Amino acid sequence: MSNETKENEEVDLGSLFVILGKGFKNLFHFFGTLFKNLFHFLIQILLFLKSNIIKLSIATVVGALIGVFIEFKSETKYEGNLYVKPNFSSSRQLYNNIQFYNDLVKQKNNVLLASIFKISPEDAKSLKTFAIQPVINENDILTSYDDLTQSIDSLTVKSYSYIKFQNAFTKFDYKIHEISVTATKNNVFEKLSTSIISSIINNDYFKNLKKINKANLLRTDALLKKNLEQADSLHYVYKKVLIEESKKSNSGTSIDLGNNDVKSSNRELKLFEANLELNESLIDVNKDLSEKSEVINIVSNFQPIGHKVKEIKKNKIFQLGLLGFSFMVVFLLLIKLNYFLNNYKN
Numbered sequence: 001m002s003n004e005t006k007e008n009e010e011v012d013l014g015s016l017f018v019i020l021g022k023g024f025k026n027l028f029h030f031f032g033t034l035f036k037n038l039f040h041f042l043i044q045i046l047l048f049l050k051s052n053i054i055k056l057s058i059a060t061v062v063g064a065l066i067g068v069f070i071e072f073k074s075e076t077k078y079e080g081n082l083y084v085k086p087n088f089s090s091s092r093q094l095y096n097n098i099q100f101y102n103d104l105v106k107q108k109n110n111v112l113l114a115s116i117f118k119i120s121p122e123d124a125k126s127l128k129t130f131a132i133q134p135v136i137n138e139n140d141i142l143t144s145y146d147d148l149t150q151s152i153d154s155l156t157v158k159s160y161s162y163i164k165f166q167n168a169f170t171k172f173d174y175k176i177h178e179i180s181v182t183a184t185k186n187n188v189f190e191k192l193s194t195s196i197i198s199s200i201i202n203n204d205y206f207k208n209l210k211k212i213n214k215a216n217l218l219r220t221d222a223l224l225k226k227n228l229e230q231a232d233s234l235h236y237v238y239k240k241v242l243i244e245e246s247k248k249s250n251s252g253t254s255i256d257l258g259n260n261d262v263k264s265s266n267r268e269l270k271l272f273e274a275n276l277e278l279n280e281s282l283i284d285v286n287k288d289l290s291e292k293s294e295v296i297n298i299v300s301n302f303q304p305i306g307h308k309v310k311e312i313k314k315n316k317i318f319q320l321g322l323l324g325f326s327f328m329v330v331f332l333l334l335i336k337l338n339y340f341l342n343n344y345k346n
Contacts, residue, residue, distance in 0.1 A: 048332075052328075052332055055328055055332065056325055056328050056329065058328075059324040059325055059327060059328035060321050060322075060324050060325040060328075061321075061324075062324050063320040063321045063322070063323050063324025063325065063327075064317050064318075064320060064321035064324070066320050066324075067315070067316040067317035067318070067319060067320035067321060068316075068317055070316045070320070071315070071316045071317055074316070075184040076184065076308060077128060077182050077183070077184060077308070077309040078182065078183055078184070078185070078186040078189075078305075078306035078307060078308055078309065079180060079181065079182050079306055079307055079308075079309050080180070080181050080183075080188075080189030080190075080192075080302040080303060080306040080307075081178055081179065081180050081181075081300070081302070081303075082178070082179040082181075082189075082192075082193055082196065082298070082300070082301060082302050083135070083176055083177070083178055083179075083298070083299040083300040084176070084177055084179065084197070084296050084297065084298055084299060085175055085176050085177075085291075085296070085297040085298075085299050086177065086200070086295070086296045086297075087210075087291070087292045087294070087295055087296065087297070088206055088209045088210065088213070088292075088295060089172075090200050090203075090206050090295055090296055091172040091173075091174075091177060092172045093200060093203065093206075094132065094177065094200055094296070095132055095171075095172065097196070097199050097200070098130050098131070098132040098179060098196075099130075101113070101116070101130040102129060102130040102131065104116075105127050105128060105129060105130060108125075110124040110125045111124075113127060116195055116199075117191060117192050117195045118191070118194075118195065119188065119191050119192075123185060123188045123191065126183045126184040126185040126188055127181065127182075127183050127188070128182045128183055128184065129180075129181070129182045130179070130180075130181055131179070131180045131181075132177055132178065132179045132180070133171070133177065133178055133180075134171045134172075134174035134176070134177050134178075135174060135175075135176040135177065135178055136174065137174065137175070137176070140173070140174050140175050141165070141166055141169050141173075144165075144169070144173060145162055145165050145166075148160075148165065176299055179196065181302075181306075182309060183306065186305050186306045186308075187304065187305055187306075188306075189302035189303065189304075189306050190301075190302050190303070190304050192302065193298065193301055193302050197296055197298065200295055200296045201294065201295045201296060203295070206295040207295070209295075210292075210293075210294070210295050213292055214289070214292075214293065217285055217288055217289050217292070218289075220281075220285050221282065221285045221286070221289070224278055224281050224282045224285060225282065227278055228275070228278045228279070228282065231274055231275050231278060232275070
């Protein structure tokens with residue numbers, strides 16, 4: 001009976017090794033085929049480029065020459081950047097305003113642009129684009145999630161993971177945002193920031209939020225200072241009591257000195273911790289007062305003179321050269337596709 005069991009176990013082990021061997025063989029075969037096909041695909045691309053290098057070069061050069069002509073004809077563009085830190089969830093309104101300004105530029109409504117920014121029609125005409133984007137900082141997501149976990153109960157936190165919070169985090173939720181303006185005049189940017197900021201801070205809704213928030217912070221600040229004074233006074237009184245008790249113990253009237261020392265140190269520690277918590281709360285309130293005293297804070301203003309746009313992705317020579325190359329690739333592939341379809345039909 002034992003020999004039969006032994007033989008069965010050996011058969012089972014043998015079958016297992018056979019299955020594992022086949023599995024590894026299929027896996028290696030899969031990766032081998034995959035790499036072989038990728039290598040074949042790469043070779044096909046290189047052969048395509050080699051056989052059509054002249055056509056592709058001509059298309060790229062023609063596109064680049066057209067880009068040179070457009071660059072030569074078009075005016076030199078300059079760019080200015082404004083970095084802001086919105087409060088009270090005002091970033092969404094800021095994005096809407098910037099989109100509105102950009103739409104006015106596209107519509108060439110220079111009269112309204114001049115009126116909004118209080119600039120001359122000539123300066124308004126020089127404006128070419130308005131854009132805004134968040135300054136991506138992963139730390140903003142971490143700190144926002146930390147603030148959320150501290151403001152809600154532990155059961156809710158467990159049901160709302162960091163990944164879920166990160167997926168729900170939008171461009172409006174980042175702390176700092178970059179406003180970019182391009183123009184054909186290099187000295188127009190500094191005149192724009194006042195109107196951009198005023199469009200937000202003069203909003204009645206945000207003005208009211210700012211007023212209420214400031215009043216609450218000032219009230220909290222006064223209360224914390226009062227509590228801190230009371231804690232200091234209590235600490236002073238407690239020290240006097242300890243000195244008196246120490247004098248009594250020296251005169252021999254105290255019996256349980258060990259217990260009294262432990263209780264005294266515990267009370268003093270609690271007073272110290274309370275004092276520390278009040279100081280930390282006061283620091284947080286003062287930080288909020290400094291950061292949220294305005295609806296929107298300017299982190300870095302426009303420079304008096306804008307910098308010349310030199311980014312390659314905005315260069316017409318590069319753009320049209322790449323477009324010519326891409327167009328020729330698509331054209332040649334369509335010819336090949338047409339040839340394949342004709343042969344397939346035959």
